[in-house]
Amino acid sequence: MRLSVVFAVLTLTGSAFAADFTFKPAGTLVSGSGTGRVDAKIYAPGMRFPIEKAPAYANSQVWGHGGSSGPGGGQCDTENFSYPWWDNYCETRSWSMPLCPAGKGHQGQDIRAATCTKNVHATVATTDGKITSIGTYSVYLTGNDGTVYRYLHMGSLAVSTGQTVKKGQLMGKVSNEFGGTPTTTHLHFDLEQNVSGIGKVFVPPYTSLVQAYQTLLGPTVAKLDAKLVSQGSSAEVDPSGKADYRVCAGDSFHFWFELENTGSVTWTDSGGAGDGQAVRLGVVGSGNDPFTSSNRVSLKESANPEVVPGGGDCSDQPKCRRAVFSKTPGIAGKAPGTPGVYESRWRLVDELKAWFGPEVALSFDVVDCGGDGAAGSAGAGGSAGSAGAGGVIDGGASGGAGGGQKTHVLKDDAGDCSCRVPARRSGFSGWVLLGLGLAFFRRRHSTSPGSSQSRRS
Ligand SMILES: [Zn+2]
Known part of the structure; x- marks a missing residue:
């Protein structure tokens, strides 16, 4: 499996990845990691994928290799850098999450870049907007429609609070910043929106990410044509x-x-x-x-x-x-x-x-x-x-x-x-x-x- 991934990275064009991209349906979590929200709605339609280049792999940091509840192995295990994608928005956590079946959850989606090396893979703005806050390991990009796009664990930050950014503009690099003990090398990405009757909450980012990633990959090229x-x-x-x-x-x-x-x-x-x-x-x-x-x-x-x-x-x-x-x-x-x-x-x-x-x-x-x-x-x-x-x-x-x-x-x-x-x-x-x-x-x-x-x- 790893060999084929490496081969693809080295020899195929970006669009060629489109034929290989697969993803589990929204709401399908890794077994034992919680109960997902089955929701086909795309909450941020048309957003740019937050990592500059494909391939990227959405899956769980905690239940994957190298995670505390994972099957063992290190975070660089090839399976972590393979399709299919897995939703982990409602993965088990203690955060209040009104939209998750358990009422609690993970808030966003974890995404690995092409490799596990930190501070190499660029992150970019999903939309035109403004950097409204920067925390110890989090950057808040507020889009013109009020949606807050949050990027966690980045290194080599390229933006500062108050700055106006354009869609696709460099934000930083995928890293493992966690305000002390580092996490795995990945981007945690989430979306906050006002949901009527509930207020401002974290909404499912998975379907928006799938759409944005498919746009990044370009048209699907069949293997044989x-x-x-x-x-x-x-x-x-x-x-x-x-x-x-x-x-x-x-x-x-x-x-x-x-x-x-x-x-x-x-x-x-x-x-x-x-x-x-x-x-x-x-x-x-x-x-x-x-x-x-x-x-x-x-x-x-x-x-x-x-x-x-x-x-x-x-x-x-x-x-x-x-x-x-x-x-x-x-x-x-x-x-x-x-x-x-x-x-x-x-x-x-x-x-x-x-x-x-x-x-x-x-x-x-x-x-x-x-x-x-x-x-x-x-x-x-x-x-x-x-x-x-x-x-x-x-x-x-x-x-x-x-x-x-x-x-x-x-x-x-x-x-x-x-x-x-x-x-x-x-x-x-x-x-x-x-x-x-x-x-x-x-x-x-x-x-x-x-x-x-x-x-x-
Ligand atoms: Zn996360």
């Missing part, structure tokens, strides 16, 4: 518009999907049991993909087998935040022998854990191109004019050997299938040119018409 950046195929863009691409029955070609890690954990396919350690592109639903005759493409088949959420803005080397499934020239496909429109539909999966990110898909119109182009009418209809226009990146990237022999290279003025546009640039090997073109395209993430689409991103 992704977005589609681009996709494409070596096949010809379908001029009829029936599908994304058009291929001849039985032909080999390639296609690919570029996905970005927008979650909070790194993707690998190391086979580990942790989150994101068995990431593959999987066929949605049962059965195999019609072109690959398989249902998985491992991340290991990508040029970037380690996709880091905060990584570089790239996709073709480890620790980038994007990966192309799969590495150049792409996922190898072979068109079925039966004409028709086929869809290749995929989604990322962390094997045995969860599917995540968007579904991605490409459709291919598989047409009968005949033996050598003579019977070119099949499926292609009257689309002759557009065939071949635009210099479509060709299937030649399929690894070359025999490619020109096996595929149906048709004259693109033949008015038929044009499933393969011959490379006609004199003096160059078309295959080499096209291969380079594809590599260049990928590096630049440009959107060469006819070779990629990003409309589903």
